[in-house]
Amino acid sequence: MIKALTSLLLVFAINGLGFNAQAHGFKAGDLTINHPYATPSLKGSKTGAAYIRSIKNNGKQADQLISARTTVAESVELHQMQMDGDVMKMRPVSAIDLPANAELRMMHGTPDGYHLMLMNLKQPLKDGDRFQLWLQFKNSGERQVMVYVQTPKSGTPAHHH
Template sequence: MISKFKFVGKSASLLCAGLIALHAMNVHAHDFSAGALVIDHPYATPSIKGAANGAAYFRSIENKGKELDRLIGAKTPVAETVELHEMKVEQDVARMRELTAIDLPSGEKVQFRHGGGYHLMLMNLKQPLIVGERFDLTLKFEKAGEKTVKVWVQQPRNMGNEHHKH
């Protein structure tokens, strides 16, 4: 009888370990699909004290389809509006500009990373963005339609002074 309990105990331990590992993979597997698009790891940086605006990013948006799609807008309950932005360094000066759309070419991954390139500006935040919190962000694509993703507020490893202050 004791050996059965040891076996059950070991089985239960293995089952628990497996469930914990599966949960950990789901926590780290932070991507969403919208048609042929894969939105990988939506995240936002924490608010700087007194800042009215914030920024949201993705590791990438991959278009696995055969046609170009475009990100044409976004909205979130944590900000009054969301703007599509691009940052470029021109003649040693970082320049930010609002875009009406961002192309997502067929078969390519487009990065939306802090520190440069494409990102979403969260204008007139309704609350500060705090590390560890999550919020909904609805993305609007020309072909794939609307998709709501969960954005995690996290401190990027190499976040220095490049955080957006506009």
Template structure:
């Protein structure tokens, strides 16, 4: 019986640790940056996207994402996606508002939302890779986080956006 309990405890610990290894989030002052990820790109593409499950502002003061940079791309822009009839429109915006006590999602395939656009990619993004990106916030300052390149399990409903 003790051997069975020891084995079960070991299996549970391994399961918990493997789940913790898959989840990744970062703290930047009052901000919680949850699961930065990018989608793989095809060879020859010079653009890609970085997404987040969300950026949660747990504080009482608003903050803003002002810019981002990574050694993997020449330029990083904050982009807003918005449905215009049946067409997904995307445009660069100067900053992303992060209201106090709010969770702002930046998910892949979201019909109305934001993401970071990687321009002038130096090489394709491959499934399983990780790379750093530095996020600069108005109040929380600059923070480096690791982005995991992963193929989305499924696109959310209404997804019609892709990077060519």
């Protein structure tokens, strides 16, 4: 009885922590897409950034993320952060490689990392919002995911153009 009550209280406690504590994952072929999220957009900005905590390729064949789309922005660009001398620069890329049996992290603040740039936002992204994002993979096809808008743990908004 006490064990069952403790388990029930633990479930309520975890659910009461809010969406930041709730992992959400999606499958696309051999790929596991964990916790897609975006950061709130800056006031007056027409761009936003979306990230994915990890994309794990559980297969024996490499794959690529080749495009993305959403209804909250006119277009989505794949971007990579790279050091150019002592300056961090953001560059569009045509695809993001997903090697076989490997995991890629696309997280806010990751140096030399990738993210999805949301171009010409149709409305500001606010903490707590959710939106649909369609990811197109070369081998695993298209997968629709739910993106949660959340302020990064550091409390600072994401970089924007």
